[in-house]
Amino acid sequence: MPENETTTTAEPGLENLLHESRTFAPSAEFAAQANAQPGIYDEAKADRLAFWAKQATELVSWHKPFTEVLDWSNAPVARWFGDGQLNAAYNAVDRHVEAGHGDRVAIHFEGEPGDTRTVTYADLQREVSRAANALNALGVVKGDRVVIYLPMIVEAVVAMLACARIGAAHSVVFGGFSADALRSRIADAEAKVVITADGGYRRGSASALKPAVDEALAPKDGAEPTTVEHVLVVKRTGQDTAWTEHRDVWWHDALEAADVQHTPVWVDAEHPLFILYTSGTTGKPKGILHTTGGYLTQAAYTHKNVFDLKPESDVYWCTADIGWVTGHSYVTYGPLVNGATQVIYEGTPDSPHQGRWWEIVEKYKVSLFYTAPTAIRACMKWGEEIPNKFDLSSLRVLGSVGESINPEAWMWYRRVIGADKAPIVDTWWQTETGAMMISPLPGVTATKPGSAQVPLPGIVADVVDDEAKPVPNGGGGYLVLSEPWPSMLRGIWGDLERFKDTYWSRFQGIYFAGDGAKKDEDGNIWLLGRVDDVMNVSGHRLSTTEIESALVSNPLVAEAAVVGAADEMTGQAVVAFVILRGEHAEKASTDEGSKEIETTLRNHVAKEIGPIAKPRKILVVPELPKTRSGKIMRRLLRDVAENRTVGDATTLADSSVMNLISAGLAKPAGAED
Numbered sequence: 001m002p003e004n005e006t007t008t009t010a011e012p013g014l015e016n017l018l019h020e021s022r023t024f025a026p027s028a029e030f031a032a033q034a035n036a037q038p039g040i041y042d043e044a045k046a047d048r049l050a051f052w053a054k055q056a057t058e059l060v061s062w063h064k065p066f067t068e069v070l071d072w073s074n075a076p077v078a079r080w081f082g083d084g085q086l087n088a089a090y091n092a093v094d095r096h097v098e099a100g101h102g103d104r105v106a107i108h109f110e111g112e113p114g115d116t117r118t119v120t121y122a123d124l125q126r127e128v129s130r131a132a133n134a135l136n137a138l139g140v141v142k143g144d145r146v147v148i149y150l151p152m153i154v155e156a157v158v159a160m161l162a163c164a165r166i167g168a169a170h171s172v173v174f175g176g177f178s179a180d181a182l183r184s185r186i187a188d189a190e191a192k193v194v195i196t197a198d199g200g201y202r203r204g205s206a207s208a209l210k211p212a213v214d215e216a217l218a219p220k221d222g223a224e225p226t227t228v229e230h231v232l233v234v235k236r237t238g239q240d241t242a243w244t245e246h247r248d249v250w251w252h253d254a255l256e257a258a259d260v261q262h263t264p265v266w267v268d269a270e271h272p273l274f275i276l277y278t279s280g281t282t283g284k285p286k287g288i289l290h291t292t293g294g295y296l297t298q299a300a301y302t303h304k305n306v307f308d309l310k311p312e313s314d315v316y317w318c319t320a321d322i323g324w325v326t327g328h329s330y331v332t333y334g335p336l337v338n339g340a341t342q343v344i345y346e347g348t349p350d351s352p353h354q355g356r357w358w359e360i361v362e363k364y365k366v367s368l369f370y371t372a373p374t375a376i377r378a379c380m381k382w383g384e385e386i387p388n389k390f391d392l393s394s395l396r397v398l399g400s401v402g403e404s405i406n407p408e409a410w411m412w413y414r415r416v417i418g419a420d421k422a423p424i425v426d427t428w429w430q431t432e433t434g435a436m437m438i439s440p441l442p443g444v445t446a447t448k449p450g451s452a453q454v455p456l457p458g459i460v461a462d463v464v465d466d467e468a469k470p471v472p473n474g475g476g477g478y479l480v481l482s483e484p485w486p487s488m489l490r491g492i493w494g495d496l497e498r499f500k501d502t503y504w505s506r507f508q509g510i511y512f513a514g515d516g517a518k519k520d521e522d523g524n525i526w527l528l529g530r531v532d533d534v535m536n537v538s539g540h541r542l543s544t545t546e547i548e549s550a551l552v553s554n555p556l557v558a559e560a561a562v563v564g565a566a567d568e569m570t571g572q573a574v575v576a577f578v579i580l581r582g583e584h585a586e587k588a589s590t591d592e593g594s595k596e597i598e599t600t601l602r603n604h605v606a607k608e609i610g611p612i613a614k615p616r617k618i619l620v621v622p623e624l625p626k627t628r629s630g631k632i633m634r635r636l637l638r639d640v641a642e643n644r645t646v647g648d649a650t651t652l653a654d655s656s657v658m659n660l661i662s663a664g665l666a667k668p669a670g671a672e673d
């Protein structure tokens with residue numbers, strides 16, 4: 001067994017508690033050839049800024065080298081490598097071609113129906129250049145915003161890089177978001193162009209995408225017209241598509257007409273690279289702003305060291321969609337800046353069969369694999385005989401992201417997928433952090449199942465109490481980041497005050513992540529979930545308030561409260577409590593009536609936000625538990641949703657409410673998917 005286990009032995013499948021007490025030290029064999037060597041922690045500690053300057057110089061190519069490293073005088077808005085100039089697309093593509101690696105495969109694309117495409121770095125350079133020229137021809141210039149609403153296809157990466165190449169910021173909206181959600185993001189970003197597709201393949205059939213764009217851009221009562229001038233449409237499925245003359249342009253027509261040469265637009269290190277919307281504690285999603293130089297530096301540095309990437313021999317695969325930050329930093333930017341060969345897969349893990357992922361690993365000899373705990377738990381449920389049918393011996397590092405990985409799933413991942421030897425890297429980070437922050441380094445850091453371990457070299461994180469004092473080992477509190485880092489968000493698009501308020505006001509001068517955490521006796525960090533009104537469903541962030549707003553926008557609903565209830569498979573599940581308006585309450589008293597109301601409301605949430613936000617359960621209640629100041633006590637509702645005895649309800653304005661709710665739920669209504 002190449003990795004050395006240093007403590008108790010336990011059979012896989014036993015309780016999480018048993019697994020938690022295990023430690024896996026790196027194997028000598030892995031350590032000997034690892035990119036990261038033990039001295040890296042001390043090196044970063046000795047001079048953090050010099051450490052980052054070295055990463056920026058070695059991993060990123062600068063058109064104009066920087067001389068300043070960090071300017072924090074305008075905190076909390078950082079300036080990293082501020083006087084340098086570069087281009088993200090040049091870094092991700094051209095320089096590899098110039099270095100003689102044009103024939104290296106950048107992307108092995110696997111469509112869900114089984115179609116494939118191999119894209120070399122030279123191919124990518126041609127396609128990104130054409131797309132950049134096509135965007136220019138549509139009037140997009142440096143400083144503009146482009147919304148990208150695409151399935152997981154090669155064009156998604158090309159579109160992002162084409163924007164970066166001309167200095168326009170992209171804002172990718174996950175294809176699972178609804179027309180309404182898309183509209184509000186387009187409006188907030190004031191996008192000039194939307195790039196979409198006729199549709200994509202999911203679970204064995206073609207689903208349409210463009211109709212949502214048409215709906216998002218259609219004139220709406222009381223709403224300002226959008227700023228969008230053109231829609232570029234990729235033909236993916238060939239399905240019939242409504243067409244708006246003068247506005248809509250086929251991607252292939254635009255690219256065909258475009259020149260294959262394009263000179264990248266050199267931008268300042270702090271030039272906006274992208275805006276990515278994410279859920280916060282209020283109803284309105286936040287446009288998280290990332291800039292160029294620092295972001296690329298940390299994305300490349302973490303990708304290289306946390307996955308131990310050897311670009312000449314590794315095949316890397318991250319299963320995230322580009323609609324999420326993981327798809328930005330660990331599909332598009334990190335791997336391509338490092339010159340990696342990667343797999344992009346369009347579909348779901350179980351289509352057409354539950355071994356699809358492992359079939360892909362075998363086919364492309366994937367060596368570095370990155371996914372979310374929810375997916376690992378789904379595979380566990382399907383049974384290990386499925387992955388066992390495939391040759392997974394190429395795998396050498398396994399990553400996890402998006403939520404805490406429970407020790408049992410960690411052990412399964414290691415044993416069944418990693419043949420009991422591939423190190424697991426549990427990576428903690430956020431849309432806001434831009435890149436990984438807390439994670440083991442394979443070959444260097446010992447790992448414990450379920451812990452993200454320690455801050456990466458160059459990162460300063462801690463767990464603090466209410467007074468911002470670091471808790472001792474063994475204690476719990478709030479996760480904070482005490483020093484600026486290169487890929488940190490530079491703000492919330494158009495809302496500096498909200499940026500300061502959300503992240504920098506809880507503790508003076510340090511970044512509040514919104515996560516609870518504990519430090520174990522060895523000082524390793526264990527993430528305990530959100531401490532605010534943000535839920536984490538299958539590794540995706542959802543806001544309780546946003547779903548509540550969606551529910552009350554339906555005429556059936558008078559009031560709504562949403563909680564994230566613990567769920568074995570998805571981490572948390574959305575559970576909504578609703579008070580119906582007058583006559584509808586009557587209707588809910590019959591089984592049939594309540595089922596109908598639930599279906600209507602679930603579909604309503606899907607329309608307002610997207611199918612991912614659909615409540616798992618909607619419970620019709622006569623009252624909601626509120627404090628005297630009118631605040632909903634979600635803690636009590638979570639007790640109900642998780643079938644626990646309801647906790648201390650003494651601060652309720654009316655303490656009989658919980659009895660009413662419990663009585664009303666004697667006949668629980670639940671519309672499960």
Ligand code: PRX
Nearest residue numbers: 401402403404426427428429430431527541
């Ligand atoms: O609660 C943490 C959880 O996901 C949140 C960030 O969500 P998002 O911005 O959508 O980015 C997800 C992908 C980076 C965090 O505040 N989270 C992310 N990774 C982990 C995690 N919780 C525990 N362990 C992790 N490895």
